[in-house]
Amino acid sequence: MKNFNFYALICLSLLAGVQSCESPLKDVNIMVSSDILKYTTVLQVYDTQGDLISDVNVSVRGQDAEYIYNLDGRKQFNLRDGLLGFGVHPEHQPTPGKPIKFLVELSGPNYLTQVIPVTIVDEQFSSVYAVTVLDLSNPPAGVTAYRPTVSLVNNAIGETITLMSPLNNGAEQRVRITLPAGTQFLDENGNVLRGSQLTALIVNVDTDKEDALKIFPGSSLATENIYQAGATSPVSGVFNPGALTNIQFFLDGTPVKRFSQPIEIGQQLQAGFREVGDAVSVYSHAIAEARWQHEHEVLATETDGIMESVFQTDHLTWFLSGDFMRACDEPATVQLQASWFDAGVSYPLTVEAIIGNKVAMSFTVTVNAENSTARLSRLPSQGVTLRIKDEREAILGEAALTSCGGTTSITLLDPATVADPTVTLQLYVRCPGQSDVISVLPTFYLYYREHGSGDDFKFLGVVTNGFLSTKLLTVDTVPYDFKAIWGNEIKIVGNHTVQEDNSGTVGIEPGDIIGTKAGATNLAILTEKCNELNN
């Protein structure tokens, strides 16, 4: 029965068996939409010099990790050209009050391991997040990576010693770690480690420098899984750090987890952050489960003219001294309004949440006239200013967040590209030597840059079922390089000039565009997928 094709079906249905039934299915190609992963997100992974990197390992874990796939629907997560796409299984999508949450760990030699907690809320279908991993050999201005060594006596600290991170690399804040005499070092099971030389990796961050703060755990001050004082369940919210330090110790190369007695840490606070006697909250962060734990409430003290948050601890990890603002339970909705939204045209816009002059959260969404909302979780209702930027970093609108779970409307100014012509990209795959396109229309994230500029690729939009309309491209004269993330692959089409939209050219003849969403055939890429898709 399998070979009983539609030719026979037509004949049978019309009972027209005596005619020369030549295949009515000639050239017919059933298209299956690739728009299966309705909820996707992409991480753009940078090093601290602002370059996209790919030499880090990726692992995904956490409560909903089993429902997370790459954009190709596979359980393989590899960083390519700094881009990492995730999609949510279509039968386990987020619902109101039940977002999808998972952790993405990025690690590699000479990188400080970064764990990104990803939350995808309902109605936030696509988003792009820039995340930063600290290259320990090349920290940004305001970050010190200090590696002191200490000789031990009988596996313990001989005399009380103080380690002080240097004020180099533009750093204006330092951290002081005092190890009392007799301190022994323990592994994760509480066993005393034996060795003669203690090495430390102390990363201290100036909290008033935007680039330095990019290495904040999770790459966002707005985060989650935070256990406040005495709490047994976590909340999400925003940190306003006045000091931030990561401390790791190794005894003859073996990681130290705890101490036989508390050690003292004095974190220099950001200038003007506190006065003497003001309360400061101290939190620690364990990367294994991306968990923030309230440790202490201390009073700011001043020693030798340095304002400090001083506390004792018996373990090592990230330490933060500062403030925490608990987030609303319900995500906020931002409704973007603009007279220049054209139907069907996609606009990548960056949404920033500003708290206390710090960017607490930043991500890029694709909006259009039909869907111009963005959803933000992890934000409190007070003290948050939302800022909308276009791809040229121009601020198009600002507004204060109004209330928990509410909708904030922002009317956007005209961007510089408002009068530019619309360029429609109808991307499909025509396999070499075949007249027909393949049967899956691609859905992917597309980036662009001017050919030969050497610039980083910029996000152009999410191509859905092979289709994208944009005003960000200049027609005819400017050659572009395009980069597409198709599943686990990156495809670059170089030196390509695009034409203006010519919607209305619909047909099946050569040169025409398939489907009713006509537009210029500006790119024909991804041909290497043919073999896989035809198998």
Added chain:
Amino acid sequence: MKKQLICLAMGLISLLTANGQWKNPVPENPLAQSIGLLVGTTGIGLEYYRPLGNQLGVQAGFSLMPFTTHIMGQYGQYDTRNRVETQMHNAHILLAWEPFHYTGGVLRHFTINAGAAYFFRLMGTVRTTLDEPYYYGDILVSSELLGSARTRVSWGSRVMPHFGFALTNVRIDERFGFNVGIGGYYLPSPEVRMTGTNLLSDNEHNGPIIERNLRDYRLLPQLQLGVNYKLQID
């Protein structure tokens, strides 16, 4: 199956031949005023026969054809399950000419038909779902999420000419006669629309392709068997 068909044909010929032997030929019109029930490839219907002179007649009637079936098959590159619905409803009037009315045997019942039918509805609809697991990467996509494609082939409502041959009113007894006919309707080019739901919704472009491929499918063949009941006994 072939064997059965041959047996059936032989039986039919025997029956007709025997019938021819029972009755001596008379030069009158072999078509009697009668009503008949017809079953065939274009449906089931009722027919009224009326002779006109010695070798002409007229027959008029209607036939209905609601037809639904399920077919597994390949559609493009996928194994599919297809629910096929066909609707062919018409009213027709045909002129019958018996060129051999003066001869004996079954040949005198040979009739050439020409006429037209008004098709109230002539269309076929195929609802196609995939009959194989569909994976997107490692994700098994459920049939609900995948959706279905619907192909609608329509010739509209219009008058279509008919031409055919038949053996009409081959007598079984005084009241009943037997009919068998073959012919066809000449069709205009069909209009084909393809629509889809969910992940199969982007298939409109296949409609014009199928329409182009069906451009030469202009004959709707008709094979009919039937009995008729004579209104007046000779």
